[in-house]
Amino acid sequence: MPALETLFFDIPQIRRGSLMAYLAAAAFVALATGLRLVLGAWLEGASFVTFYLAVIAASLVCGMAAGWLAVVLSALSAWAFIYSPGLAYSHALGIGFFLLVAAANVVVVGALLATIAKVQSLVRTLESSEQKFRGIVESSPEAMVIVDASGIIALVNARVGDVFGYRRDELLGKAVETLVPKRLAERHRQHLARFATDATMRPMGAGNDLYGLRKDGTEFPVEISLSPLHTPQGLYVSSVIRDITQRRQIEAELFxxxxxxxxxxxxxxxxxxxxxxxxxxxxxxxxxxxxxxxxxxxxxxxxxxxxxxxxxxxxxxxxxxxxxxxxxxxxIEAGRLDLSIEAVGVHAAMELAHNSLVSLAEKARVVLILRPANGLPDVGVDRLRLHQCLMNLISNAIKYNRPGGTVTLDARRTPDDRIEIAVADTGRGIPTERQRELFQPFQRLGAEHTAIEGTGLGLALTRYLVEAMGGKIGFSSRPGVGSRFWIDFPVLAAVSHPVATVSEARLAPVLTAGPGRSLLYVEDNAMSARLVEAILSAVPGLTVLSASTAQEGLEKAIRHRPDVIILDINLPGLNGYDLLARLRHAPETRDIPVLALTAAALPGDIAKGTAAGFFRYLTKPIDARVLQAAVEDALTEAAA
CATH class of the missing domain: 1.10.287 (Helix Hairpins)
Known part of the structure; x- marks a missing residue:
């Protein structure tokens, strides 16, 4: 290609088809004619040689059209100036042969020029592609190293110098292991060999920690992506190398x-x-x-x-x-809220909350109205949490009402097939400019400066609980007129169930232990021990024993063999769990029902107590009726 460029590409070119091209072709023929007149006396056949040169020169410099003009003009010149006044037969044959050879020259030169033009275009395309490729590699924000199948570095970009500290000329022709710590070089060569057998774009060393080696000998973590480059010279491998030192530092800080x-x-x-x-x-x-x-x-x-x-x-x-x-x-903030979703009757839940707060409404001189909600389908919620939500909404409606006001509790089925439970009051309402603050924890909207008790947590908790159970909560309020809060949940079933009202529920019968029954209470807090003794002292026929330490409780349990044992968890020395394990190990006490009565009331504490095998896990403060019911169940279990 350099020879062709020297012979042809550097020849001055005249635009094809232009007037200048045709005038130049005529000038070449005129020059050939003059040269023939000068050389004709000494060189036989010089006319054809000079005209051949004119045709070739016109074809090269001016194009094929001008070359054909040169052929015609050369034939006329030979006829007019060389063979006139007469034309011999041999001369005619000579001119004919000249025309044939000149025409062939024009065709050959034209084809040669076309071929050279294509080659030149291809060379320029290849050079442009190579420049673009090098430009892409060079402009990459990541370090790029291209190696051949044997691992010899063929191309690097400037970013490699920033990352590894080498100059470009220091890496070209070197093994790529120059950039790899010595302890990892052999593994890298094996990986490169495996890649050559299955050359596909993929990350290198997935799941492994990769490291690069700088010129100064320091190692640093890297992330490498490999891509195959198939070329006529064979397979090349392009690797994009990222220094992830900063990312590792951030990950460590996050950890x-x-x-x-x-x-x-x-x-x-x-x-x-x-x-x-x-x-x-x-x-x-x-x-x-x-x-x-x-x-x-x-x-x-x-x-x-x-x-x-x-x-x-x-x-x-x-x-x-x-x-x-x-x-x-x-x-809730820790995401550890445990919910037990079950089918809950809407009217029963409303009536339970209504009956629980009637006395509060009477003290506040507020009328609490429960509208029937029979016939509505059940909702899938946590029964206790729904009760908590209703208690919060109704108690707020009572507290922030006015003497002689009303609170109305009702429910309906919405057009989008949800059950909406609403609490409406005739209280002071909520100022419009402060309504957006309503569900924020500890926000009481100025009520903290009044005599009304509250923490500002009720509505925030209600919203969290409702949303955790798959429901929605909303409100509307008019200052000076009242407010209406509502919660709604998806319908659980398409048919309703009979509603069991609170008034129909049987109260637990008065506990009767029977003669000779005994209970051991292990508690280190004297007030708590005295309270339980006082609560259970009214039970006929039940003897209450007490112990203030786990060791004393174990000894009394083995000696007296009570029918029921109640343990505090946080005991000095052995805790309640350790004592329960020893009671279960001793043959004298292994079958005695053991209840936990403790102030450790977090969900994790309750779950741990249940898993440990307590018959009941009761939390303080004590509800006398709950305690008596649990003891009755334990005595029944012991008798059985």
Whole structure:
């Protein structure tokens, strides 16, 4: 190709088909004629030689059309100036032969020029493609190394120098293992050989840690993507190399942050558990003894005493509600809220919440209205959490109402086949400019400056619980007129079920232990022990034994063999779980029903207690009726 370029590509070219091209062809013929006149006397046949040169020159410089003009003009010149005035037969044959050879020259030169033009175009295309390829490689933001099948570096871009510290000329022709730590070089060669047998685009060393080696000998983590390049010279492998040192540092920092977050979460859970235990233990005594006094087990009460006990009971209940709400909120934020979804009758749930809050409405001089919701299908929710949501909405409607106002509880089936339960009140309403703040935790919209008790958690918890059960919550409010809050859930079944009202539920019968029955309570807190003894002292025929340590409780259990044992979990020395294990191991006590009664009330604590094998897991503060019912079940189990 360089010879062709020297012979032809550098010849001055005149635009084909132009007037200048034809004039140049005529000039070449005129020059050939003049040269023939000069050389004719000394060189036989010089006329044909000079005219051949004119035709070839015209074809090369001016194109085929001009070459044909040169042929014609050369024939006329030979006829007019060389063979005139007469034309011999031999001369005619000579001119004919000249025309034939000249025409062939024009055709050959034209074909040669066309071939050269194609070759030139192909060369330029290849050069352009190579330049584009090199430009793409060079402009890549990642380091790119191209090697042949034997692993010899054929091309690198400038980014390789930034990443590895080498100059371009220091890498070209070197083995690619120059960029690989020595301890990994053999594995790299094996991988390259395997890639050559199955050359497809893929990441290198998937699942393995890859490292590069800089010129200064330092190693750094890399990520490599391989691509095959099939060329006439054979297979080449293109590798894109990314320095992922910064990514690894970020990943390490994120991992450390996650560990710190987990530690903080564990610390938070431990704090909440301890706080719950420390608050529930004194609340257990406050609420429990108030229940005993209200039941007049210690004697009749005066109206003033009953009034004061009501204040104590309300304060203790409010504090317990605050503890429960904070714990619920922490569980929701941690994503550890446990739900037990089941079919729940809408009217039964509404009636239970209504009956639970009638006394609160009466104290506030608010009329609580329950509209029948019979005939509606069930909803799939957590029964206790739905009750909690309804209690929150109704209690808010009562608290923020006005004396003589009303709270209406009703339900309906919506056009999109959902069950909507609504609580409407005639209270003060919510200011329009503050309605967007309504469901934020600890937000009371100014009510914190009033005598109305509250934590600002009720609505936030209700929204979380409703959405966790697959429902939606909304409201409408007009300042000075009232508010309407609603929750809705998908219909669980297409048919309704008979509604069992709360009034039809049987209350548990009064506990009767029977003669000679005994119960052992192991509790290190004297107030809690005294409270349980007081609650169960009214049970005819039941003897209550007590122990303040696990070791004392184990000894008394083996010696007295009580019918039922109640354990606190947080005991000094051996805890309740350790004591339960020893009771189950001893043949004298292995069959005795054991109940847990503890202030450890987090979901994890309850799940652990249930899995440990307690007959019942009861939490403080104690509800006297729940405790009595659990003891009755345990005595029945022991008798069986």
């Amino acid at each position: 450390q942050a996650r560990q710190l977050e987990q530690e903080a979460s564990r610390a938070k859970t431990l704090f909440l558990s301890n706080m719950s235990h420390e608050l529930r233990t004194p609340l257990n005594a406050v609420i429990g003894f108030v229940q005993l006094l209200e039941g007049e087990q210690a004697g009749p009460l005066t109206p003033k005493q009953r009034e004061y006990l009501g204040y104590i009971h309300d304060g203790g209940t409010h504090l317990l509600s605050l503890v429960n709400e904070v714990l619920d909120l922490s569980k």
